[in-house]
Amino acid sequence: GQQVMQIPQYQHVQEGEDFTTYCNSSTTLSNIQWYKQRPGGHPVFLIQLVKSGEVKKQKRLTFQFGEAKKNSSLHITATQTTDVGTYFCAGRSTGNQFYFGTGTSLTVIP
Amino acid sequence: EPEVTQTPSHQVTQMGQEVILRCVPISNHLYFYWYRQILGQKVEFLVSFYNNEISEKSEIFDDQFSVERPDGSNFTLKIRSTKLEDSAMYFCATRTENTGELFFGEGSRLTVL
Known part of the structure; x- marks a missing residue:
């Protein structure tokens, strides 16, 4: 079945440092989404990328979809304590299901 | 803001018992999903509806699992004979036909003893 891996599994940063999580799929994706899950919470949609090589920005967050549509990244500039949580990518190849990545847990040290 | 509602928030059950988890999707959403998340692990796809x-299901979604929409509003997940390894947070998620964004409920925590 489809596998979506993320690295790193955990990341601890000082507040103000940058953070990047990488997502890799075993299959080509039609689109990819990113979600944030706060501790004890549920996943919350951040963004969807559809086009090869697409880059989207949301304030301090930059999302990128690879040219081959098999990988993606999320970069946070100047992290804040409110960025704490687990970031998941979710890839969709064919059909209706989205397969979630293994997640990157971000801890921001004030 | 519209939201997906799940009940119960927490259920404790004995191994071998049947469990039904309920979800009320956002009213104009057409695609429904169940995911589960074992504590500290990733969000695993179970089934789409x-x-x-059912439009798709994963290997996890075996004969012990079933879903239905009994009254046109609730979307339920039934586990016929729970096992210890079914202990997890179960999330319902829904989306409209036009956008891919999944809206997740708060989850139902299932503890099997």
């Missing part, structure tokens, strides 16, 4: 039938 569209047009009153």
Whole structure:
């Protein structure tokens, strides 16, 4: 079945440092989404990328979809304590299901 | 803001018992999903449901699991005979036909003893 891996599994940063999580799929994706899950919470949609090589920005967050549509990244500039949580990518190849990545847990040290 | 509602928030059950988890999707959403998340692990796809039938299911979704939309509003996940390894947070998620964004409920925590 489809596998979506993320690295790193955990990341601890000082507040103000940058953070990047990488997502890799075993299959080509039609689109990819990113979600944030706060501790004890549920996943919350951040963004969807559809086009090869697409880059989207949301304030301090930059999302990128690879040219081959098999990988993606999320970069946070100047992290804040409110960025704490687990970031998941979710890839969709064919059909209706989205397969979630293994997640990157971000801890921001004030 | 519209939201997906799940009940119960927490259920404790004995191994071998049947459990039904309920979800009320956002009213104009057409695609429904169940995911589960074992504590500290990733969000795992179980099943997708569209047009009153299962459209896809994962290997996890075996004969012990079933879904239905009994009254046109609730979307339920039934586990017939729970096992210890079914202990997890179960999330319902829904989306409209036009956008891919999944809206998740708060989850139902299932503890099997």
